[in-house]
Amino acid sequence: MLPWFSDGRFPLYLAPMAGVTDVVFRQICKELGADVMVTEFVSAEGILQRDDRTRKYTEFNDGQRPVGVQLFGADGVRMGEAAKKIIDWKRPDFIDINFGCPVNKVVARNGGSSLLRDCPLLTSVATGVAKAVGDQVPVTAKIRIGWDEQTVNAVEVSKILVDCGMQAIAVHGRTRAQGYTGEACWNTIDAVARAITVPVIGNGDIANGEDVARRKRETAVSGVMIGRAAMQNPWVFLQAKHYIATGEILPPVPVEERWKLVLRHCRLVVEGGKNGDERQTLIGMRSRLMAYCKGFPGAKDLRQRICQVTTVSEVEALAEFSIAQALAGHEE
Template sequence: MHQPWFDNGAFPLFLAPMAGVTDPVFRSLCKEMGADVVVTEFVSAEGVLACWERNRRYTEFEEVHRPIGIQLFGADGRNMGEAAKIIVNELRPDFIDINCGCPVSRVVGKNGGSSLLKNLPLLASVARGVILAVGDLVPVTAKIRTGWDADSICTPETCRILTDEGISMITIHGRTRAQQYSGKADWDMIDFCARAASVPIIGNGDVNSAQMVEHIRNTSAVRGIMIGRAAMENPWIFSEAKHYLTHGEHLPRKSIRDKWDLIIRHARLSLESGRYGDELHTMKFMRARFVAYTKGFPGAKDLRSRLVHIKTMDELIDLAQSV
């Protein structure tokens, strides 16, 4: 199925799906800063079927977020398909992404996410269920890891199985589930799969600079790059990378004050959205985002100890003005 983000030889930059991070406010900020394609936080297929109205909050988006994919996890192909059908009929996203890579225990414990890499016939049935349900309406994609652990690397076989089932695009995070987010992403494996696959392969893992984006584009067969943790710390990475790819020069580095302005803006937008409740609950939610944004700030250790106790916008603004 047509994926317009690849039209005219484009090399798209994707915002990775991250639970508790890629909510509508953060997606808006990243789109503003140059992300080409964004993906929602994952949502459970079983949750969608049991209580759609409560779980649709994880899937809601604004038109400015397009193109956008909604990521779904689960281990029952039929239920995954039924959940995907509800989402597509209600919201009309640009694609459905199957989560075959999340390492979090609460997902793995339900046989979803990266646990599917231990049971490739089950992974195939999940992909088949979603494609049969909505594959004629939207592209169905998948995000995987290289395997469960170092003794069970299965990336080439996983890509072949997913492609045979009709998956339109595969994102590979170059780590095993056992690695979580430690060690280095295996870009040699990502490139190997990209050269062999008949569908576009998107690379993910350790991309934290414009130079790395350029290096991967010039030296590998991936058709795009997905950025996750680096965007949590520096959403400008999308515009920085695009400028570097186009002009071969760096944009001026953002100052600490620029970053504080973004922190305050992000917090204010989250509060105005009402998504997390009152001011106290919104600030509690935002604390992890504050810590990510301020990584590398002067006196970061002491600053983080203050940020994790922020309760109001006024406190945040006062802190920003005092450092």
């Protein structure tokens, strides 16, 4: 068993999200109570070609452990070689295989959720990685419940993956066809958890401590994975743990404290940015700022201003503007 599931623990995972769960955001979520980290997914082919841009996605620091590196691809042998290279570079606590990504550019390369339609290929990929890695580190997988509503096969796929050597499986409760729309099907996630012997991590529509407690109480999952809710509210991990321990809902995080974290995130990203290019770094941060600021006072004006930021000082000015709006009792 993976040690973070031992002694009755119910770990909270930060879901891997492309363009979101970089080393800085993982650090922030770890400090705010996330138990297990998974990197943004990374192309096995990119790893084998020693692409520096690809390799940076595998970076983490020891304070983020336990942390896994997530790989995608469709060739089991090549995937296994990539996994071994990652282990040689900086031994992660586990390798995770992406069988769930719904994005067209991944699916078109026969990766991610496309393998849910091809169980022989999925078996080949999972077996290839597990055999290559051996007992160096555990191998886990993330899946969706199926390709579409007519082909929900998560229980079958999960059994195959366990037979291939996967030591835990995260299940996003939507089909590939759903993308991120509609509701996650926790009945299917529960069915997977009851059908296999390794830990199952449930993923989908976890927004607060009450959601975590409900899934812990009503399903057989061994942990949950939080994704989009953490983008707006990384405090969700602390809030969830407090609710599970006490049954109390913590008050909302004040706008001032939220902005303090946003500014820290911006500064850390700029400090770690390539060639110290503050402008390009902040342009890349705009979508992240949009997520952080959802629901803030004066949100309409904020969105317009966020689309223009190119420096940390401009974000600081936005923070002053937003906090003033909050103190004035402005609501939108």
